[in-house]
Amino acid sequence: MAGERLNAAEAACELLAAAGVRRCYTVPGESFLGLLLALADDPRIEVVSTRHESGAAFMADAEARLTGGIAVALASRAPGSSNLAIGVQTAHEDGTPLLAILGQVPVGRIGSGALQEIDLAAFYAPITKWAVTARTSAELPALLARALRVAREGRPGPVAVAVPEDLWQGVAGPLDARGVQPRQASAADPSALDAAAAALAAARQPVMIAGGGAAHAREQLVALAERAGLGVLTAFRRQNVFPDAHPNCIGQLVIATPPQLLAPALEADLLLLAGTRLDDLTGQQGRLPQTGQRVLSIGPDSALPPDAEGLGEDVAETLQALLDRLPDRTSGRDWSDAHGAYHAAAQPPPSAGDGAGVDPARAVAALHRAIGGAAIVTNDAGNFSAFLHRHWRFEPGGALLAPANGAMGYAVPAAVAAKLADPAARVVAVVGDGGALMTGQELETAVRCGADILVVVFQNGLYGTIAMHEARAAGRVEPATEIGLPDFGRWATALGAHGWTVRTESQLEAALQAAQAMPGPALVAVRTDPDLIAPGVRLAELLASPPSRGER
Known part of the structure; x- marks a missing residue:
């Protein structure tokens, strides 16, 4: 469609397709009717009509987590957007890239107390990385491109764009599909990687906690665990990111983790966080890290324990960089007792x-x-x-x-x-x-x-x-x-x-x-x-x- 003058709804379809979106989940509403009609004419993107907006948001979260891409949920004004919020907050907690496009009252009625009007950007701000209300058709492509980019940069998360219903048919501003691509993740400092590799090699009992950010880096997780002799725990509800049957797998961090399964993490002298934060449950209500434990972190998460040493943002790339710096041999550390206890449970x-x-x-x-x-x-x-x-x-x-x-x-x-x-x-x-x-x-x-x-x-x-x-x-x-x-x-x-x-x-x-x-x-x-x-x-x-x- 290069050179054509698109309306805002058509421009939105172009940007969603450029970002790899294949489905939008929704309960249809008249406040985004223009977008629904454009999507119906676009064979690249399927609209899945759900029975409740919470289901639509949960579906979008699940698709994004499974595929590693960004997913989209659509909702109408105050009632629909309020219903959608539980799934958006779930994505915020999970670090899932999700775009919520929210219908809003006509632009000239904003602030008038119109039917089903609330300040959606303010409502969604605490549970998203970024929330904004479009004011003109011309600016909408730039806002959507930024939203698609922000959702995937750094620690992924949801974003929300509220669009007054009368903007969808207006003439869109310039369209640059390249603008939806997130910036490249920052690489670790080579000296920091050298120090981290040396610490892994010297540790008496190093334990890795693998989370959702490492879901697409399993090969590197396994290789590093074997070479560095790491016992591996998985973060809360992220059990599948490391093979259960692997001899270095020593369990998962859950509500009331059995003491015998938590003991290796409490006794570790080094914790390596791979694609996870130590939130309340993964951190076992503040028991991890223990005083004196050295903490290395891989991934874009900035919510780290004090004195944690952040390495690169790209989990697979940073794991590989550590692998390249470790001796080409398998550590003699034996996790068979802990692995056996996990399977006995x-x-x-x-x-x-x-x-x-x-x-x-x-x-x-x-x-x-x-x-x-x-x-x-x-x-x-x-x-x-x-x-x-x-x-x-x-x-x-x-x-x-x-x-x-x-x-x-x-x-x-x-x-x-x-x-x-x-x-x-x-x-x-x-x-x-x-x-x-x-x-x-x-x-x-x-x-x-x-x-x-x-x-x-x-x-x-x-x-x-x-x-x-x-x-x-x-x-x-x-x-x-x-x-x-x-x-x-x-x-x-x-x-x-x-x-x-x-x-x-x-x-x-x-x-x-x-x-x-x-x-x-x-x-x-x-x-x-x-x-x-x-x-x-x-x-x-x-x-x-x-x-x-x-x-x-």
Whole structure:
């Protein structure tokens, strides 16, 4: 379209395509109708209509994390943009490059209290890297190009551009598709790399923590771990970035990491952070780093512990630079005990028979046998997820998409996006019954879009995490944590998918096999034992113990 005068919507399509965008997720709205019509005429970009804006944002986050590119979510004025915000905040916490394009009231009505008007740039500023409101059609291409660039520069993250509805048909300003490309990541200082390599070689017990920023640098992660003799932990909900079966893999940092798995990190004399920050959970509520531990950091994150030594921004490139500076030999450090402890923790307990419900640990094991570790797994918040993280082990090709901010409702929409982005992959959403009825209606989106996903609902009739906290703190469980036990199997059928509800372990294997054999999306609801509230924790025992804070 060189030399043509484009309207703002057409220019936006050109910029999105130049940035590699292949899908926009949305609940359509009249405040960005001009963009919707332009996208409908552009064969390069698919518009995926979702059932709620939170689902649209979660889908965009999941696609961007899976592909390593930028994804786009569209939302209308105040109601739609407010619904979208949970997924944008998730992307902010996760460091996911996401562009939110938000409809706004006509430019002449801004500030007048028009219907559905709020200051979207101000609303989105705390949960994005940059948020702006366009004021003219001419400036919109430059704003979008900057947004696409900013989202991917440094530590990736979401950006938001609010566009008054009457700007889309106006004449766009100059279009420079090259402007969407982020600046090149800064390289590490050679002397800093020399010092870091020397520190790795001299360390008594060096441990690497690998996070989402290293998801596309697995080859370099493995090579450096082997050559430098690093024990490797993965950051919270980033389990798949390093091979579970590798002898240097010593675990993952989760909520309440078992002491035997956390001990190597606490005892390390050097921590190497690769593509991660030490946030509250990866940092184990401030226990990492320990006093006296030397901390090296690879990646663009600036939120580092005091005295941490930042190396290059490009994770793969910096890992390779360290490799090139280390002796060409494998370290003699032996991580077999720690690796063995990690895999021992993954073993489910023996079957207790068909009692009050299925043991969640055994449900995870059955799912792993049915699906295999090479699947793309999505999950969201809830105590059910602790069983998944402890008992699931990834194989080559497997991936985990899970929100570090603990947002409920992520799993089902994320699975839909993962299947659309990688149609050949086997994709399973693992979700609690609380989260399933927040965004599970996106199962209809999966049916409509031909995304053959498997949804497994862990159904115990509780907001389990809160019930556990109540039991510990007050010695009782309040009625607000109790939820109903709907027949999710029939609900899935009503949405056009295949559905099963499993009440005993003896029914589980057959239901999972049947779900895999059927064409189209499928859901298996597993009625789990509500007493098994977390790995190794029974609700009845918590209720029988004195309250932890003495309130009662």
